[in-house]
Amino acid sequence: xxDAPLLDVxxxxxxxxxxxxxxxxxxxxxxxxxxxxxxxxLGESGSGKSxxxxxxxxLLQIPPxxxxxxxxxxxxxxxxxxxxxxxxxxxxxxxxMVFQDALTSLNxxxxxxxxxxxxxxxxGVASGREANERAVELLDRVGIPxxxxxxxxxxxxFSGGMRQRVMIAMAIALGPELLIAxxxxxxxxxxxxxxIMELLSGLRDESDMAMILITHDLGVVxxxxxxxxxxxxxxxxxxxxxxxxxxxxSHAYTxxxxxxxPRARNKGQTLEPITGSPPDLARIPSGCAFHPRxxxxxxxxxxxxxxRIAVTPGRFAECHHAEMVFNDA
Amino acid sequence: xxxxxxxxxxxxxxxPWWRLLLRDRFATAAALWLLFLAVCFLLGPExxxxxxxxxxxRVRNLPPGSLEHGWLMILGGDALGRSMLAxxxxxxxxxxxxxxxxxxMAMIIGGILGMIAGYMGRGIGHIIMRxxxxxxxxxxxxxxxxxxxxLEPSVTNLIIVLAITRLPIYLRVTRAEVLEIRERxxxxxxxxxxxxxxxxxxxxxxxxxxxxLLTILTVDFSIVMLAESSLSFLGIGIQAPEITWGLMVAQxxxxxxQAWWLAFFPGVxxxxxxxxxxxxxxxxxxVSDPEQRWRLEAPRKNDG
Amino acid sequence: MGHFLGQRALHSGxxxxxxxxxxxxxxxxxGDPTDLYLPIDASLETRKEFAQKHGFDQPATTQxxxxxxxxxxxxxxxxxxxxxxxxxxxxxxxxxxxxxxxVAMSLxxxxxxxxxxVAAYRPGGVFDRISTTxxxxxxxxxxxWVAITGILLFxxxxxxxxxxxxxxxxxxxxxxxVLMLRPFGLMVQVVRASMMGALSSAYVKTARAKGVGxxxxxxxxALRNACLSIVTVAGDLAVGLxxxxxxxxxxxxxxxxxxxxxxxxxxxxxxxxxxxxMVTATAIFLMNVLIDLLYVALDPxxxxx
Numbered sequence: 001x002x003d004a005p006l007l008d009v010x011x012x013x014x015x016x017x018x019x020x021x022x023x024x025x026x027x028x029x030x031x032x033x034x035x036x037x038x039x040x041x042l043g044e045s046g047s048g049k050s051x052x053x054x055x056x057x058x059l060l061q062i063p064p065x066x067x068x069x070x071x072x073x074x075x076x077x078x079x080x081x082x083x084x085x086x087x088x089x090x091x092x093x094x095x096x097m098v099f100q101d102a103l104t105s106l107n108x109x110x111x112x113x114x115x116x117x118x119x120x121x122x123x124g125v126a127s128g129r130e131a132n133e134r135a136v137e138l139l140d141r142v143g144i145p146x147x148x149x150x151x152x153x154x155x156x157x158f159s160g161g162m163r164q165r166v167m168i169a170m171a172i173a174l175g176p177e178l179l180i181a182x183x184x185x186x187x188x189x190x191x192x193x194x195x196i197m198e199l200l201s202g203l204r205d206e207s208d209m210a211m212i213l214i215t216h217d218l219g220v221v222x223x224x225x226x227x228x229x230x231x232x233x234x235x236x237x238x239x240x241x242x243x244x245x246x247x248x249x250s251h252a253y254t255x256x257x258x259x260x261x262p263r264a265r266n267k268g269q270t271l272e273p274i275t276g277s278p279p280d281l282a283r284i285p286s287g288c289a290f291h292p293r294x295x296x297x298x299x300x301x302x303x304x305x306x307x308r309i310a311v312t313p314g315r316f317a318e319c320h321h322a323e324m325v326f327n328d329a
Numbered sequence: 330x331x332x333x334x335x336x337x338x339x340x341x342x343x344x345p346w347w348r349l350l351l352r353d354r355f356a357t358a359a360a361l362w363l364l365f366l367a368v369c370f371l372l373g374p375e376x377x378x379x380x381x382x383x384x385x386x387r388v389r390n391l392p393p394g395s396l397e398h399g400w401l402m403i404l405g406g407d408a409l410g411r412s413m414l415a416x417x418x419x420x421x422x423x424x425x426x427x428x429x430x431x432x433x434m435a436m437i438i439g440g441i442l443g444m445i446a447g448y449m450g451r452g453i454g455h456i457i458m459r460x461x462x463x464x465x466x467x468x469x470x471x472x473x474x475x476x477x478x479x480l481e482p483s484v485t486n487l488i489i490v491l492a493i494t495r496l497p498i499y500l501r502v503t504r505a506e507v508l509e510i511r512e513r514x515x516x517x518x519x520x521x522x523x524x525x526x527x528x529x530x531x532x533x534x535x536x537x538x539x540x541x542l543l544t545i546l547t548v549d550f551s552i553v554m555l556a557e558s559s560l561s562f563l564g565i566g567i568q569a570p571e572i573t574w575g576l577m578v579a580q581x582x583x584x585x586x587q588a589w590w591l592a593f594f595p596g597v598x599x600x601x602x603x604x605x606x607x608x609x610x611x612x613x614x615x616v617s618d619p620e621q622r623w624r625l626e627a628p629r630k631n632d633g
Numbered sequence: 634m635g636h637f638l639g640q641r642a643l644h645s646g647x648x649x650x651x652x653x654x655x656x657x658x659x660x661x662x663x664g665d666p667t668d669l670y671l672p673i674d675a676s677l678e679t680r681k682e683f684a685q686k687h688g689f690d691q692p693a694t695t696q697x698x699x700x701x702x703x704x705x706x707x708x709x710x711x712x713x714x715x716x717x718x719x720x721x722x723x724x725x726x727x728x729x730x731x732x733x734x735x736v737a738m739s740l741x742x743x744x745x746x747x748x749x750x751v752a753a754y755r756p757g758g759v760f761d762r763i764s765t766t767x768x769x770x771x772x773x774x775x776x777x778w779v780a781i782t783g784i785l786l787f788x789x790x791x792x793x794x795x796x797x798x799x800x801x802x803x804x805x806x807x808x809x810x811v812l813m814l815r816p817f818g819l820m821v822q823v824v825r826a827s828m829m830g831a832l833s834s835a836y837v838k839t840a841r842a843k844g845v846g847x848x849x850x851x852x853x854x855a856l857r858n859a860c861l862s863i864v865t866v867a868g869d870l871a872v873g874l875x876x877x878x879x880x881x882x883x884x885x886x887x888x889x890x891x892x893x894x895x896x897x898x899x900x901x902x903x904x905x906x907x908x909x910x911m912v913t914a915t916a917i918f919l920m921n922v923l924i925d926l927l928y929v930a931l932d933p934x935x936x937x938x
Binding site (some may be wrong): 459460462463468470471474475476478551555558559562563564565575578582585586589592593595599600604607608 | 644651880903
């Protein structure tokens, strides 16, 4: 019996109409998540990573967003064409999301305990006092001291790290099979970042939960993820096991990313920031979107979109010069 | 709508203001109507003065709608046979004068006070703000009524009273803008180059605050017009033999069952004027806000 | 929180005091006060007696103290035409106005919340257009004219409603309808704007990600946040309602404070006019305090300042 993927995104395209412009945020993204897998989606701002996953959760505002093509299957079900009321039953229960900025992502006028308990009430699992008690248990589980008192507090009374723990508590409350974490540590201090990642990996280990980690931080990818998909200008440009991709990248962009951050093995060498700036998504460069900033670029990169090259089984890159990059250690 | 990942760039074609106006049909209609009123204001008494005061008992309380007695009687005749249309046009002068004068006075005084309050900060600034609080917290109509009671209800006093009730808004807006601009570098630069406080206020802060004030002015025009009409209707504003649209409604009220048009049309005139002011103000707000302007700048479906 | 309330009460209190001072000066600086307080045919002796009792011949500060003492004792003079204490007249008229304004305000807010929320949820839809038209009409229509046209249509022509006066349900329809125009127009825009902000916020996204149903998202998560803007504007609304009440009571002949004010002005009864000003200013002060308390109750962020 074949293992059905938990989440199957196939050729997803998303555009935004703003005024007269059309912004091509996601241009044919495909990936699969197996049960229990921790996948990282790596990219700069504007790469389309958050938008893709927002579309998976059906949280995009349509309009101005528009999904011209693509399918999303969660546990075999067609997510995008389901009636929204039906999909909402799965949200929070089987699939959940943690957002980047907990300060604005939590409702300022309701207590934290109320917002967590809401999950139990909404999905008919518990109500009233029982829901509140379970909320307190969750606060304890994510490491918030004095949870019974703190459950009555409001968002603004928590520190950044604590707030993020609250968001995580809400996300794991009903034991989802898939947790999507959209830059969960970007807004936090470095020390707190480590704590939160530790919490997330701990929770994942406890329950065999699959996790998608959206991030631009290579360190996070290296520490926690099994697989990584690198995104640029709305496409997945490289995908594979973390150790493979980060160890020997086969896409120019991944290579450039690795060269632009300090790494122990490169001690003594100069950092090379990536020249140029991320592309304007309303005017994506022809051929390979990365070619204006790529040191391996040649004429074909400007004229033709790169094919998907299987570097090794289970690993691919979309680069005309994948082999060259792979061998350029 | 936008997250960090979607930054839509909009190329501004930089359309001139009158083309932006034409893009919005209602705003164009409003502007045209106000232009028409301006013409009535300037030429009305000249051309229609006689018709407005000529008695013709044969057409007393003539209902509107027929051209039998000439096009002047299209809106009917009043209790003394005078042409409603002519009277409306002539009354526009007082109505518009009072509204415009009050608004401009409020803007100038409020603007100056606001600039002082913003720039001087503590002390004077606080006193001025409390003064604005007092004015804003009390029902403007009651305030106007009391002041006009104690002083005499002349046209000048009416303008002054109306201006005073509208002061606070200009005061606050100007002060807020001044406070914000004060922090900006170019003011420090001007002062470093030797510009005194007043110089800075006049040359640097003034021009930036002006567009906001203009938007408020158009709304205020409507508000003041309604206030004056209400006061005149109640018998406390304009007194006969002066005439404004508000007073015409009051006068027409006595004939409501026999000649409804006497009270009806002046009210329509008021409403059309205030509606135009409000619509134009909405348009101005959209145009001054760079984030909203694109709605008007976007090409129409049959543009090339 | 205490700091917030204290500061706001201080501001409102200063405004109240400022108004009292303004009235004081207005009366004494613009002519002989006895002309205003006493009937025209009052004899010289009566005038002198009155002037002495209220210290008109004293320096301004002494006068002011006497003035304040009178106010605190509830003595705001004698109504010139009714021969009763002015205060009594005013307090008798207030309940009518409060009833009128109260119903108009509650209805306006209730309807504005429904229309505004739906308008924000479906921008460009039917409710959105209704709300824009309503607020434009509310801001542009001369209420006295609408009242008269309403009487013309519904009372005179169709004879469905009475032309004026207090009474049963049908007597309320036109007055409330006219009085509601502006507040509803204003409030529906406020609700729409703040609901649009709330509905596009990050916490609404989180709620949807939690699987919360749309009705709860709109009327619990979003609306509860929009309440703050609503309460802020409610104060202005109430003050505007007093203005509207003056017109509505005059046109429809309701014996409230508004009508009392106009009658007193036309009949040159200054003590009553002054009494109305004082009572209204105090009422507004109390209302502001109430609104501030409501603010604290609704926004936990202020509570913990």
